[in-house]
Amino acid sequence: MSKKKTFTINDEAQKNSYGFYVQTSGIGTQRFLKNPICLADHSNKTKDVLGVWTELKETGVILSGIPNFDTKDPEGLEVVRKVEGGVIKGCSMGIRFNPKDLKMINGKLMLTKCELTEVSIVAVPSNANAVVLYDNSGEVLSDEAIQELCLSAQKSQKPFRTENMKEVTKHLQLSDDASGEAIVGAIKGIEVKLSDALKERDSYKTKFEGLEKEKTTKLQADFDAELALAKKDGRLDAKGETALLELAENKLENALTFLLALPKRKTIKDNLEDEEATLAAFDKMTWEELDKNEMLADLKLNHTEYYNERFKREFGKEPS
CATH class of the missing domain: 1.10.287 (Helix Hairpins)
Structure with missing residues (x-):
């Protein structure tokens, strides 16, 4: 007997032929695990029971399991032989669901909740080809009924919109129902x-x-x-x-x-020119005007020679 093979029962990231996805975390397995039947092509006949599913495991968005085959039927043995030989690699799950659980989420039509009833070995993997849907009474839904349910779910459900989205449309100066x-x-x-x-x-x-x-x-x-x-x-x-x-x-x-x-320093020439200009201004004033304007004391202190000359000129003698 070759090594047992693990099958992907559901991949939430893969869309099935009906155009919707099945949320792995929403798949109920409690009843299924009490009788985890492995069928051939969803045929609910005793001769088409190939065995049971073991090691059912949810890993992220993947639901997987390993078939434990137990059959003596020639047709069943042929299916098992092809599985073990790597010719048949796919399985398909049969599920029951409520139409209200088929919802639009982030632009994807998602079946958010369902109940696993059986998993069959099929020629083509379930997500890529088909998934068998049962109603609550256990009857298989026709393709037309499933497609109608999908279309109805897409039309009836409005895009998910939160209060934050209303704030967005408000700031964008759009109406609340903006597309x-x-x-x-x-x-x-x-x-x-x-x-x-x-x-x-x-x-x-x-x-x-x-x-x-x-x-x-x-x-x-x-x-x-x-x-x-x-x-x-x-x-x-x-x-x-x-x-x-x-x-x-x-x-x-x-x-x-x-x-x-910074004040600029004057040259000797500049100082002499300034001195001459100042004394020339004094020359234009009489002794009385200098005295009246209280300039004599400054002259005596800062321009001593000039003061002595003016004094001698005014009084005919050297200042004492």
Whole structure:
């Protein structure tokens, strides 16, 4: 006897020939396990009982089992021989269900609940070809009846819609009963606008970064030029330069502002010219005007030679 083969009884991810899926977790096996008959082609005849199903197991979306064959019927032995030889690899389940359990879920027609009655060895796997459906009285439903039930379930059930979905349609400025096509269209419209907005933002960002770079370059050039000038005219010594460069590393604009605020030192020539201009203004004033405007004390202190000359000119003698 060859090694026993495991059969896939149901795969929730596979659609059957009637156009719907069977939810594996919704398959009731309690009654079936009391009499787990293995039939040939769903034939409910004693001669077509091939054995029983063992090791029935649910793994994710897969329901599987292993047939334990026990038959002396020539036809049955031929089926067993083909199974063990790898010629026949499929099985098909017979189930009872309530039409109300046939529902649309995420765009798929799904049988959410049913009761397993028997599993047959067939030439073609159940999900790919057919699944036998029984009504509550145990009668096999015709293809026409099953198709009518599927069509009815598809037409009668409205798309699943939660309160959150109502919020979505509200924000999209759509009616609560807006179709999926309308919702997708509105979202795509928003995606286009968002994409355009992001492109515009990136464009402004690029321009801004360019202006900032240009501003920084000019600021650095102005700072370097003013620093060189401050060192040349004596406004900044080596110690002051070191401190200023440290400031410039973090606050270049502040460092430039500080540089520009440093008072420029006058040359000897500038000081003499300023002196001459000041004394020339004093020359235009009489001794009495200088005294009246309280300028004599300043002259005596800051312009001693000029004061002595004016005193001698006014009084004919040197000041005491």
